[in-house]
Amino acid sequence: xxxxxxxxxxxxxxxxxxxxxxxxxxxxxxxxxxxxxxxxxxxxxxxxxxxxxxxxxxxxxxxxxxxxxxxxxxxxxxxxxxxxxxxxxxxxxxxxxxxxxxxxxxxxxxxxxxxxxxxxxxxxxxxxxxxxxxxxxxxxxxxxxxxxxxxxxxxxxxxxxxxxxxxxxxxxxxxxxxxxxxxxxxxxxxxxxxxxxxxxxxx
Ligand SMILES: Cc1cc2nc3c(=O)[nH]c(=O)nc-3n(C[C@H](O)[C@H](O)[C@H](O)COP(=O)(O)O)c2cc1C
Numbered sequence: 261x262x263x264x265x266x267x268x269x270x271x272x273x274x275x276x277x278x279x280x281x282x283x284x285x286x287x288x289x290x291x292x293x294x295x296x297x298x299x300x301x302x303x304x305x306x307x308x309x310x311x312x313x314x315x316x317x318x319x320x321x322x323x324x325x326x327x328x329x330x331x332x333x334x335x336x337x338x339x340x341x342x343x344x345x346x347x348x349x350x351x352x353x354x355x356x357x358x359x360x361x362x363x364x365x366x367x368x369x370x371x372x373x374x375x376x377x378x379x380x381x382x383x384x385x386x387x388x389x390x391x392x393x394x395x396x397x398x399x400x401x402x403x404x405x406x407x408x409x410x411x412x413x414x415x416x417x418x419x420x421x422x423x424x425x426x427x428x429x430x431x432x433x434x435x436x437x438x439x440x441x442x443x444x445x446x447x448x449x450x451x452x453x454x455x456x457x458x459x460x461x462x463x
């Protein structure tokens with residue numbers, strides 16, 4: 261019998277609909293560190309996500325070491341630059357990556373890396389992304405900012421980095437998420453009209 265754990269249910273008073281509409285990708289953080297208990301609360305919210313055949317394939321790495329974050333950021337920039345086509349689309353991103361002042365983790369003090377167990381009966385990625393959204397909404401409700409950092413995924417999935425972070429070979433990094441106290445509130449990013457391809461109703 262698997263152990264049944266009690267969820268760490270924290271009430272925030274923030275309505276889920278408000279959290280969905282107010283969450284933003286935060287790219288400016290204060291130096292205030294996120295307390296261990298809060299990180300644990302966010303991970304607990306993450307694992308309340310649904311998962312295919314209840315496989316719960318997620319695993320988490322928490323990085324709160326500025327030096328390590330700086331090193332992975334440098335590596336991520338190099339790797340992304342190497343993978344960009346030499347010309348054509350991506351010019352703007354290339355300029356950003358070439359800027360020595362650009363840090364892929366901005367100045368966030370905490371990175372939570374959501375990893376997925378490989379070889380499961382259903383690919384782990386969807387489950388991990390659902391867990392990521394839970395984590396980001398919970399963080400918003402608790403006064404924290406977050407930002408998914410796709411730019412770092414390649415570097416985090418390199419064998420050396422995985423080794424350094426204790427990520428087993430049979431796990432892949434799916435979603436790295438910054439967490440911290442926002443220095444500013446980003447403006448809402450407008451959404452395009454949803455493309456509803458077809459809505460089939462009875463005649
Ligand atoms: C899979 C994924 C990867 C992302 N990677 C990055 C990233 O590397 N750096 C970054 O600054 N923002 C990243 N973002 C954040 C998006 O740019 C952001 O969500 C989008 O602009 C919409 O803004 P909003 O989240 O404030 O609504 C990523 C978002 C997703 C979903």
